[in-house]
Amino acid sequence: MAFQFWFDFASTYSYPAAMRIESVARSHRVDVEWNAFLLGPVFKAQGWSDSPFNIYPAKGKYMWRDLERICNSLSIPFRRPKVFPRSGLLPARIATRFKGSTWIPDFVRAVYRANFADDLDISDSAVVTHCLVELGLDAGEIISGARSVESKSMLRSQNSVAAQLNVFGAPSFVVNNELFWGNDRLEQALQWLETHQKTE
């Protein structure tokens, strides 16, 4: 049974989830399936043209404080980005086009760090290039691959799958069609997998 991690590079709570998921999952002896998707279309379907954290200021104010506390408690660097949300389209296309490659988890973490620790513009291909190069990868080849018509269509398909799974926010974890939403549900989702593997 796959343990699916659904994330959007613009999503704030996906940042701590992305940083800790591999080590937490490893302690449960679980492999993570990394699924990038875009929240934008999901939000648009609900009538939002912006992040709900911007539309509802009380919620947004709370989220930034809460995220700061969470990062502190996990010893993850955090700096509130000057621009929010930033488009994660290019890195999402890369993560989708090269899904399953061994370097994907490191790349995803590098992009999240760029956005939420270094306050860099992850929609800028120079920033994404740097994330790839520091992993010793051929950034030019990867980025041009991610910009192909096929890659764009792959990301659209990913978004359709997310919708079919009723994923409506990020991060989300899906275990055998059972949906868990939020960084704070990671342990519960892994526990669910453990319990249901044994009984099936």
Add this chain to the structure above:
Amino acid sequence: MAFQFWFDFASTYSYPAAMRIESVARSHRVDVEWNAFLLGPVFKAQGWSDSPFNIYPAKGKYMWRDLERICNSLSIPFRRPKVFPRSGLLPARIATRFKGSTWIPDFVRAVYRANFADDLDISDSAVVTHCLVELGLDAGEIISGARSVESKSMLRSQNSVAAQLNVFGAPSFVVNNELFWGNDRLEQALQWLETHQKTE
């Protein structure tokens, strides 16, 4: 330093929080201050005339499943109410008018059980009467006290305090102006109190 618990009787995630808060707080040697308030005015201020769980069906569908899982894991009875949300105005006036009385925690739990385990209409004074009577209380006196002009004004003041504390959802926990939102943040809020009591 007071440990404030803010709840709305209509709020789904406030149900497990209300059921477990006393025992969890006791293990931290913390006394809970029980604060009823109404989410309705808070939601109206954000442009919602209904619960966001009704306005956004994907979120609502997830919430009911998530709540069921939480109640199962805590061994708390749960039945999805036929009507949602139900007005918690009368019990909120009672909880506010008699705030600090020793019977309040039992009363709050009884009302939550009526709503989320027995699927009873908590806006019906007969249901609220039953919750009071089973605690050996004088329901007639309490209900007429809660319907006084003074009691109505007390609840409005409670709501103003909640707004000043930036409470925007329920359940919320407030420790020295530090806000924690959600049943899943109870332990973190208690931990915060412990850490900051020691260092102040």
